[in-house]
């Protein structure tokens with residue numbers, strides 16, 4: 001058997017390993033590790049939601065092409081996305097900042113301009129954090145708090161066989177945007193007199209640099225009186241997130257290749273980067289769209305809604321998690337998982 005190491009465990013194996021013996025000491029912890037947010041008892045009507053996001057320079061972002069204001073905005077969006085994934089409403093954020101002396105005051109001002117802009121957009125208050133010097137590079141951590149009515153809370157678990165799987169927006173744009181930025185960086189490194197050509201890739205680059213969490217989707221659910229049966233936000237690619245829902249709900253699923261929604265710029269440009277749109281959607285990431293399921297009855301209320309695309313359905317777990325290609329053949333869905341180590 002392969003010896004256990006951080007590398008062989010991977011991201012989710014490592015989290016399982018580190019938390020396998022955690023005990024619960026507080027009676028107000030309703031749900032600990034394992035979903036997009038932890039769920040804490042608040043009052044008779046509501047639960048409290050809390051989640052944390054950690055972003056490291058050189059791992060999650062490259063400041064040669066990521067403007068600091070965009071980074072601040074993205075850090076808030078990425079953390080708030082986990083509140084929406086529980087069908088909740090974000091209320092407060094706390095920001096942890098590690099910054100080295102290579103950053104100017106102007107630079108951190110710019111980071112906070114993005115943080116404040118996002119806070120205003122989502123209607124959340126910045127209520128605290130922590131600041132420290134760092135040996136090198138920038139570290140940014142965001143803790144987000146939110147609330148959700150007890151009857152509306154949506155977990156990764158809870159789906160039933162034949163529930164319809166839907167996705168908001170379109171997929172793959174953020175990953176392709178990253179490829180555009182990496183390509184322009186390589187060109188610039190080779191010849192600094194060449195200016196980056198980003199104009200044709202606005203929709204891709206913007207989605208990568210400044211993704212917006214889907215506040216509107218949770219509002220549509222409320223307006224239509226729908227509570228999804230399961231939900232997760234797409235931070236790591238559709239494959240990984242679909243597997244999370246299946247595992248949590250103890251079900252299988254079938255997704256249809258020809259149903260996955262793409263922006264036309266993904267269809268137009270993927271090939272130039274040696275990628276298929278399907279790869280960008282399944283194994284890319286950072287789209288911050290929502291993947292969720294509804295009962296066939298609730299699906300009637302969402303049919304034809306331009307915000308959502310039905311991409312598959314839940315099955316018995318023995319079917320496994322499958323992608324049906326355009327010829328009708330079924331393929332096992334596999335997640336690449338962690339790419340950072």
Ligand code: ADP
Pocket residue numbers: 015018019032033034035036037038052082235
């Ligand atoms: P997401 O992609 O929604 O942010 P993750 O896949 O990062 O979720 O995390 C899965 C679960 O593991 C979450 O409940 C998260 O809070 C928990 N988790 C992640 N890292 C740690 C850690 N170092 N210690 C304890 N719990 C963790």
Ligand code: MG
Pocket residue numbers: 036081082085232233234235
């Ligand atoms: Mg999540």
